Amino acid sequence: MKIKITTKELKSDFAKEVKERSGIDVKKCYQCGKCTAGCPVAYEMDYMPNQIIRFVQLGLRHEALTSRTIWLCASCITCSTRCPKEVKIAELMDVLREMALEEGVANPKEKNITTFHKAFLNSVKKHGRISEFWMLSEYKRKRPKTALQDIEIGPQLMLKGKLSLTPHDIKGKKSIKRIFEKFK
Amino acid sequence: MSKKIGVFVCHCGTNISATVDVEKVAEEAKKNNPGVSYTTTYKYMCSDPGQKLLRDKIKEEGLDGVVVAACSPKMHEHTFRNASKKAGMNPYHVEISNLREQCSWVHPDKPTGTEKSIDLVRMMTEKTRKDKSLNPIKVPVTKRALVIGGGIAGIQAALDIADAGHEVVMVEREASIGGHMAQLSETFPTLDCSQCIMTPKMVELAQNENIKLYTWSEIEAVDGYLGNFDVKIRKKARSVDLDLCTGCSSCWQVCPSKKIKSEFDMKLGNRTAIYIPFPQAIPSKPVIDREHCLLFKDARKKNIPPNDSKVCRKCLDVCPIAPVKAIDYSQEDEIITEKIGAIVVATGYKELDDTSMYGEYGGGKYQDVITGLQFERLASASGPTEGEIQRPSDGKVPEIIVFIQCVGSRDPAKGCSYCSKTCCMYTAKHTMLYKHKVHDGHAYVFYIDIRCAGKDYEEFWLRAVEEEGATYLRGRVSRIYKKGDKLVVLGADTLTGSVVEIEADMVVLASAMKAQDDAEKFAQKLSIQYNKDKFFSEIHPKLKPVESSSAGIFLAGTCQGPKDIPETVAQAGAAASKVLALLSADELEREPVVAKVDRLPAPIFSTCIGCFYCKRVCPYGAIAEEDIKARDGSVIKTVARVNEGLCQGCGLCAATCRSKSVELAGFNDEQVYAEINSVEFS
Numbered sequence: 001m002k003i004k005i006t007t008k009e010l011k012s013d014f015a016k017e018v019k020e021r022s023g024i025d026v027k028k029c030y031q032c033g034k035c036t037a038g039c040p041v042a043y044e045m046d047y048m049p050n051q052i053i054r055f056v057q058l059g060l061r062h063e064a065l066t067s068r069t070i071w072l073c074a075s076c077i078t079c080s081t082r083c084p085k086e087v088k089i090a091e092l093m094d095v096l097r098e099m100a101l102e103e104g105v106a107n108p109k110e111k112n113i114t115t116f117h118k119a120f121l122n123s124v125k126k127h128g129r130i131s132e133f134w135m136l137s138e139y140k141r142k143r144p145k146t147a148l149q150d151i152e153i154g155p156q157l158m159l160k161g162k163l164s165l166t167p168h169d170i171k172g173k174k175s176i177k178r179i180f181e182k183f184k
Numbered sequence: 185m186s187k188k189i190g191v192f193v194c195h196c197g198t199n200i201s202a203t204v205d206v207e208k209v210a211e212e213a214k215k216n217n218p219g220v221s222y223t224t225t226y227k228y229m230c231s232d233p234g235q236k237l238l239r240d241k242i243k244e245e246g247l248d249g250v251v252v253a254a255c256s257p258k259m260h261e262h263t264f265r266n267a268s269k270k271a272g273m274n275p276y277h278v279e280i281s282n283l284r285e286q287c288s289w290v291h292p293d294k295p296t297g298t299e300k301s302i303d304l305v306r307m308m309t310e311k312t313r314k315d316k317s318l319n320p321i322k323v324p325v326t327k328r329a330l331v332i333g334g335g336i337a338g339i340q341a342a343l344d345i346a347d348a349g350h351e352v353v354m355v356e357r358e359a360s361i362g363g364h365m366a367q368l369s370e371t372f373p374t375l376d377c378s379q380c381i382m383t384p385k386m387v388e389l390a391q392n393e394n395i396k397l398y399t400w401s402e403i404e405a406v407d408g409y410l411g412n413f414d415v416k417i418r419k420k421a422r423s424v425d426l427d428l429c430t431g432c433s434s435c436w437q438v439c440p441s442k443k444i445k446s447e448f449d450m451k452l453g454n455r456t457a458i459y460i461p462f463p464q465a466i467p468s469k470p471v472i473d474r475e476h477c478l479l480f481k482d483a484r485k486k487n488i489p490p491n492d493s494k495v496c497r498k499c500l501d502v503c504p505i506a507p508v509k510a511i512d513y514s515q516e517d518e519i520i521t522e523k524i525g526a527i528v529v530a531t532g533y534k535e536l537d538d539t540s541m542y543g544e545y546g547g548g549k550y551q552d553v554i555t556g557l558q559f560e561r562l563a564s565a566s567g568p569t570e571g572e573i574q575r576p577s578d579g580k581v582p583e584i585i586v587f588i589q590c591v592g593s594r595d596p597a598k599g600c601s602y603c604s605k606t607c608c609m610y611t612a613k614h615t616m617l618y619k620h621k622v623h624d625g626h627a628y629v630f631y632i633d634i635r636c637a638g639k640d641y642e643e644f645w646l647r648a649v650e651e652e653g654a655t656y657l658r659g660r661v662s663r664i665y666k667k668g669d670k671l672v673v674l675g676a677d678t679l680t681g682s683v684v685e686i687e688a689d690m691v692v693l694a695s696a697m698k699a700q701d702d703a704e705k706f707a708q709k710l711s712i713q714y715n716k717d718k719f720f721s722e723i724h725p726k727l728k729p730v731e732s733s734s735a736g737i738f739l740a741g742t743c744q745g746p747k748d749i750p751e752t753v754a755q756a757g758a759a760a761s762k763v764l765a766l767l768s769a770d771e772l773e774r775e776p777v778v779a780k781v782d783r784l785p786a787p788i789f790s791t792c793i794g795c796f797y798c799k800r801v802c803p804y805g806a807i808a809e810e811d812i813k814a815r816d817g818s819v820i821k822t823v824a825r826v827n828e829g830l831c832q833g834c835g836l837c838a839a840t841c842r843s844k845s846v847e848l849a850g851f852n853d854e855q856v857y858a859e860i861n862s863v864e865f866s
């Protein structure tokens with residue numbers, strides 16, 4: 001995809017907004033690329049992690065928020081740990097994911113990942129922790145194309161007690177609910 | 185009596201011994217060579233024990249000739265000659281056979297390396313046999329320095345020399361000293377005001393009793409040599425008598441010719457025809473710009489002496505000095521000669537002003553595309569806008585400024601391959617100065633690399649980005665065009681792989697630091713060398729960084745290459761210390777390896793036929809014409825004579841002379857033929 005940067009992007013408040021939401025100052029990044037060099041999923045990404053930061057620096061909102069990269073990021077935090085300028089890249093990816101969902105521009109190619117994230121959170125919301133069985137069934141119901149994926153390891157996991165049918169709610173379920181309400 | 189020669193073959197660690205069988209070379213040196221009475225090899229001849237070995241053997245073996253087969257004579261000839269001198273031998277009986285640079289390093293295998301080394305050593309033994317004792321030439325020293333150029337480099341050097349108690353003559357071609365530093369607004373990396381740190385130094389220089397200052401003056405000619413230069417200085421007609429004028433300012437206030445572009449303000453402001461370049465000028469006395477003065481224009485048109493013109497004379501009329509006015513329209517250039525011992529060249533740089541070579545940036549047509557120094561003047565409190573950032577075309581405060589780095593630098597296609605070294609830093613500074621003055625302004629910088637490698641420099645430019653909010657875009661700008669009152673800048677950001685299009689109000693070009701326009705001519709006047717970019721050359725980039733190619737002439741500041749103020753001042757101090765070392769002796773010793781034109785008894789006097797081909801080829805101007813006169817004073821013939829003080833022993837004259845009248849001490853024909861004849865050609 002060809003990108004054109006104009007005065008409009010350069011003058012936009014995207015970086016400021018990101019900073020207000022996350023405390024991350026992307027101006028600190030000097031584009032050394034160390035984050036990209038250590039990222040375990042960089043090979044799959046459409047833009048390298050350092051490019052995502054560059055997009056934020058230059059006000060390229062659309063490029064950053066519609067990228068697949070922000071969804072492919074596995075939140076392993078290797079990048080943040082190794083960044084010489086202490087930029088919290090992994091955390092930045094989180095904020096960008098939130099913004100993408102809010103604005104309804106999340107990359108459609110990565111719908112599986114968004115659905116998975118949502119199923120994960122729904123499960124936590126309901127039980128205070130995840131119930132692997134119910135989380136997976138929600139995910140597979142919403143993404144029918146994935147229904148048969150990895151199905152063969154199901155029985156094995158069940159036998160080992162890793163896919164319990166009855167969810168085990170935690171004691172502080174109510175507090176967890178409150179957290180969710182607070183961050184609606 | 186034939187000489188007793190010792191041959192010392194060095195291993196140079198394994199530098200030589202890896203491809204040369206040093207033992208065999210030593211052995212062969214003795215064979216069929218009755219003169220060689222002692223040979224040895226040693227791991228490092230230049231080391232302390234190596235030199236001791238040389239000294240001891242000279243004494244023990246009674247040697248009166250030495251061949252050291254080692255590295256290039258450029259490296260250690262001096263070392264070994266000194267060592268032999270300590271052992272009581274005349275040092276000019278020591279010769280160096282270069283087995284390293286000219287043999288072991290260039291030959292991959294031992295047999296050829298060894299064979300060639302044997303030849304090289306034999307050649308030098310034959311030369312040594314014919315060496316004569318030579319004694320250093322002693323020249324008296326004039327304890328007086330000349331500093332050319334009154335920028336910060338010249339000022340620093342002059343003050344350092346004067347403070348050590350020596351007289352200094354300073355020659356500055358402009359009406360005031362100060363150079364470029366006086367034009368700067370604030371200086372990186374501390375952002376202190378340039379004038380505030382510069383003016384005290386200028387005043388100090390003016391008040392220093394050891395310093396004689398010639399402004400509005402230029403070097404006409406430099407004759408003589410190290411310790412004994414004769415310098416002709418042209419004091420250009422200033423039309424104002426510096427002794428009478430008090431700098432009262434009456435004249436430049438009344439001058440009706442007011443619309444002349446001020447050079448000091450980089451043409452962004454105006455000045456009068458009689459003017460001081462800037463308020464803090466030293467001397468703070470005016471000069472008449474004869475090209476623009478109405479009176480001189482009229483005189484030229486009518487072809488009459490300026491004094492006869494009645495067109496203006498306002499400055500003269502208002503001048504309060506009596507009975508003789510300080511203004512003198514009939515003043516003419518004056519040539520002054522000064523005797524000088526050592527010279528510091530500090531003629532500085534010029535900013536690339538020929539932006540027309542960048543047609544793609546408007547070729548100098550767009551008023552709001554300005555240079556770095558123009559921005560300095562805009563940001564300066566004493567500048568044409570009193571420090572307010574206003575664009576030249578309409579005085580509007582720019583909301584968006586684009587800065588373009590490396591303009592004219594690192595651009596081989598435009599004939600300039602080097603990095604100007606200061607522009608990354610001054611551009612970062614410019615973005616800060618702009619943001620300090622225009623808080624909601626946007627600064628965009630196009631760059632290819634950021635080169636901020638000084639102390640506190642990295643932190644400085646990062647401050648421009650992180651704290652002041654300048655946005656850096658990695659790429660060069662390919663085009664600027666006008667759209668309404670905006671300048672559209674087309675660039676790229678290679679980090680995102682995108683094209684960038686910015687509608688700017690003003691563009692600042694970080695223009696290259698270039699050599700002065702007249703650098704080449706000036707260098708030829710002083711017989712100093714310069715590089716492809718016309719910056720003056722030091723003799724050794726690492727070990728002799730302030731020495732020019734001519735003995736007694738030193739380099740300081742940006743005339744030698746782009747640099748910032750801290751580096752300029754450090755180099756000026758270094759040049760001053762070299763001058764002081766020279767001036768501290770009453771007599772100087774010079775290498776006796778100089779040329780000589782023969783002198784014979786009458787009626788021949790000399791075999792020189794006076795063709796003066798030698799004079800034409802000598803790069804140091806060391807050949808003089810000498811009249812041989814009869815008793816009655818009539819000239820019998822004119823022949824060449826070598827000025828020993830100037831001769832650097834290059835030998836060009838000896839090689840050129842058709843009548844074989846010139847001989848280079850230590851390299852006479854007999855010696856050179858002996859070397860050549862000793863080679864066994866197979």
Ligand SMILES: Cc1cc2nc3c(=O)[nH]c(=O)nc-3n(C[C@H](O)[C@H](O)[C@H](O)COP(=O)(O)OP(=O)(O)OC[C@H]3O[C@@H](n4cnc5c(N)ncnc54)[C@H](O)[C@@H]3O)c2cc1C
Pocket residue numbers: 332333334335336337338355356357358361362363364365368370371372373401402403530531532533534535556557560606610613697700706740741742743747748749750752
């Ligand atoms: C836009 C810009 C901003 C800069 N900002 C900074 C900064 O913030 N900090 C910093 O450290 N550096 C800065 N620099 C670099 C700084 O200008 C130089 O390092 C410094 O001025 C060099 O001093 P100089 O004495 O070598 O040369 P110059 O200042 O050029 O002085 C040379 C003097 O010699 C005179 N002269 C020339 N030829 C002759 C001749 N033939 N006979 C007699 N006199 C002669 C000239 O008239 C002049 O007075 C900046 C440079 C630029 C272009």
Ligand code: SF4
Pocket residue numbers: 028029030031032033034035036050053082083084085086087089
């Ligand atoms: S490692 Fe840090 S400084 Fe380097 S590119 Fe990544 S975020 Fe920027």
Ligand code: SF4
Pocket residue numbers: 035038039040041042049072073074075076077078079080089090093
């Ligand atoms: S946190 Fe995301 S971007 Fe950073 S290294 Fe891990 S996967 Fe890559």
Ligand code: SF4
Pocket residue numbers: 435438439440441456457458472476477478479480496497498499500
């Ligand atoms: S004669 Fe007139 S124009 Fe010339 S410098 Fe004097 S006042 Fe200016």
Ligand code: SF4
Pocket residue numbers: 589590591593594602603604605606607608609633634635694
């Ligand atoms: S100092 Fe910076 S801007 Fe100047 S030429 Fe070098 S790299 Fe380019």
